Amino acid sequence: MKVLGILGSPRREGNTEILLDEALRGASDHGGLCEKIILRDLKITPCLEIYKCAEDGVCAIQDEMQGLFPKIIQAERLILASPIFFYSVPALAKAMIDRCQSLWAKKYILKLPVSPIAERRGVFISVAATRGKKLFDGVRLTVQYFFDAIDVAYSDELFVRGADEKGEVRDQPEALKAAYDLGQRLVTDKED
């Protein structure tokens, strides 16, 4: 089962990547064929609202997002991992999400299938420094809507509070275990 993990944090080996790696390890240990995408290594232009995608479902901007589209389309399972920046996702993750407007257009304007794979599922991992009750409310909506656009069922989430310094999430072993278990469930559980 193909599992695509997308790192939405600009910080390498930070809290988000640690959690993502645990989730990918959980998936891989249970049969997942995992690939990790580091968004900060890709040049992804923000959506420019050209709207050629409304005619053919294909994004007109020729940059490294073109290499990511097929991976998103072919993934059977998806893990998006992102820290909270100002109650949202970092700009590089948002650029990737916005570029998937082309897949939204394919699905909702052109009424074409986004992916040849049926019953795709995805999970969202997020981490933030503070502990507010509504900390993840905004990003949950963003990612749920993103997953819907790319035809991936939003099946699970892991939100970790109180991790700020690089690698500080390692002080929360229960969060690391939760990430591992999330990855395991992603490749073993049937959809509800």
Ligand SMILES: Cc1cc2nc3c(=O)[nH]c(=O)nc-3n(C[C@H](O)[C@H](O)[C@H](O)COP(=O)(O)O)c2cc1C
């Ligand atoms: C630009 C920026 C904005 C941030 N905004 C928030 C925020 O709104 N709420 C919060 O709790 N933490 C915020 N943080 C803290 C990060 O979410 C936190 O440090 C997280 O652990 C970073 O994950 P990383 O190590 O994967 O980069 C912000 C950090 C940065 C750099």
